[in-house]
Amino acid sequence: MHRSTLNLATRGSPLALQQSRWVQAELERLAPGLQVELLVLRTTGDRVRSVPLPAIGGKGLFTKELEDALQEGRADCAVHSLKDLPTDLPPGLILACVPRREDARDVWISRDGAPLASLPANARVGTSSLRRAAQLRRIRPDLEIVPLRGNLGTRLRKLREGKMEGNMAAIVVAAAGMHRMGFGDQITEYFSPETLCPAVGQGALGIEARAADTETMTLLARLEDSWSRITATAERALLRHLGGGCQVPIAASATRQGDRLALAALVIRTDGSESVQTTGLGPAGEANLNSEEAVRMAEQLGRETAERLLEQGAGRILESIPQQPPPFSP
Numbered sequence: 538m539h540r541s542t543l544n545l546a547t548r549g550s551p552l553a554l555q556q557s558r559w560v561q562a563e564l565e566r567l568a569p570g571l572q573v574e575l576l577v578l579r580t581t582g583d584r585v586r587s588v589p590l591p592a593i594g595g596k597g598l599f600t601k602e603l604e605d606a607l608q609e610g611r612a613d614c615a616v617h618s619l620k621d622l623p624t625d626l627p628p629g630l631i632l633a634c635v636p637r638r639e640d641a642r643d644v645w646i647s648r649d650g651a652p653l654a655s656l657p658a659n660a661r662v663g664t665s666s667l668r669r670a671a672q673l674r675r676i677r678p679d680l681e682i683v684p685l686r687g688n689l690g691t692r693l694r695k696l697r698e699g700k701m702e703g704n705m706a707a708i709v710v711a712a713a714g715m716h717r718m719g720f721g722d723q724i725t726e727y728f729s730p731e732t733l734c735p736a737v738g739q740g741a742l743g744i745e746a747r748a749a750d751t752e753t754m755t756l757l758a759r760l761e762d763s764w765s766r767i768t769a770t771a772e773r774a775l776l777r778h779l780g781g782g783c784q785v786p787i788a789a790s791a792t793r794q795g796d797r798l799a800l801a802a803l804v805i806r807t808d809g810s811e812s813v814q815t816t817g818l819g820p821a822g823e824a825n826l827n828s829e830e831a832v833r834m835a836e837q838l839g840r841e842t843a844e845r846l847l848e849q850g851a852g853r854i855l856e857s858i859p860q861q862p863p864p865f866s867p
Contacts, residue, residue: 540752542572546603546612549577551688552714556742557616559717560636560760567759576612578602600745604630607745613753614746619738619769620711624777626745633746634757638765639713641740641790643669643733644724646715647707648696652726653677660706663692667807669709671786672733674809689714693723709733713740734788734803734814737772741765764793767821767835771800774839779804779851785858789842791835793821798835800842804851807858813849817842 543564547557554577561573580602603615604627614633626632645653653676656662663685664670670682685692685708696708707725715721744760746753768791775789788803798821805812819838821831843851 540756541570542574543614543753543756544574544576544612546576546578546606546615548580548599548603551690552718553616553618555717556618560616560742560744563636563760564756568756571756576606578606604745607747613750614744614757617743617745619741619743619773620736622738622743622745624773629747629749630745631748631754632743633754634744634761635766635769636742636744636760637762638768639716639740640727641735642712642730643709643728643735643739644712644715645707645709645726645728646693646696646723647725648699648705650725651706653707656680656706661704663705663708664710666709666736668736668786668788668805669733671805671807671809671812672788672803673709675805675812676732676809678809689718689720693720697723711735711739730790730792730801734801735790737776737787737789738769741769743769763831767798767831768792770832770835771798771819771839771842774836775800775802775843775846776839778840778843779846779855785855787855794818797821798838800838802842802846804846804854806854811854813846813851813854815842815845815849817845 545557545561547553557575561575564573565571580599599621600617600623603612603617606612607615607630608627619635622632647656656677658679659681661681661683662673663683664673665685673680673682683705689710692708696705712724712727715724744757746757771791772789776787779787786805786807788805790801792799798819800817800819801814802817803812803814817838819834821834
């Protein structure tokens with residue numbers, strides 16, 4: 538490999554920089570002599586901080602500016618949290634690499650260490666996600682769910698100090714971010730996927746590149762994790778078939794069960810009053826992990842599971858969600 542430099546686009550949030558610096562270090566370790574430079578960009582989602590994410594509307598809130606840099610040749614690749622990356626990519630761009638996935642679960646962090654089950658009635662809980670809000674309402678209809686923005690470290694500090702807006706008793710965030718930022722000791726409890734089904738792609742990074750840039754693609758292939766690619770493929774195929782975006786309450790969790798791939802999926806009304814869920818099963822033999830056939834089977838499982846959800850009434854639920862909903866109104 539003769540390439541000596543690689544320009545990597547990233548958001549500037551503390552978590553995004555932590556993730557991108559990990560990719561930077563791994564690529565430089567795997568390709569001695571390579572120098573990876575970070576191109577730090579602000580996205581729409583970073584600039585609009587006073588509005589709940591679902592209320593902003595649209596897809597690609599945290600990805601468009603990075604993709605523009607790729608298409609314009611200012612960057613060779615871009616690192617995303619995969620759950621933020623739309624399933625339909627711009628022409629000429631490709632999901633080039635899915636590194637080893639972190640914990641996909643959601644976690645509960647309470648101010649005084651109390652688990653969800655013992656939280657007083659009508660307590661206020663913060664989250665930035667329609668999906669989490671809807672599932673929390675299903676579990677505990679008495680809770681008041683309020684919007685949550687800002688970087689993870691600030692949110693945790695304000696929660697501990699009792700300075701969180703609205704006097705929140707707890708927040709719900711992704712385990713992966715807590716782990717990557719070294720905040721794992723502040724987690725009160727982990728939600729099983731059966732209790733709070735994760736977002737599509739949660740815990741995974743997605744490295745995007747130009748499909749025609751074979752040199753970059755070859756470099757990124759060194760970071761690829763086959764099983765992470767397969768689980769993410771199944772989940773993203775389900776989301777694509779349902780037509781949902783990053784801010785729609787669709788949840789999915791793909792796991793390996795012996796020689797089978799299990800895909801648990803959920804579509805839920807924003808108020809938690811109605812949901813449909815199912816689990817699809819497909820083949821996932823060890824010998825197929827590095828083959829295009831394994832990815833094709835994962836995509837097929839995602840489509841078939843989405844069809845099963847639609848047969849159970851998921852379409853009706855999705856049609857009831859406004860394009861720019863006021864998700865946290867009483």
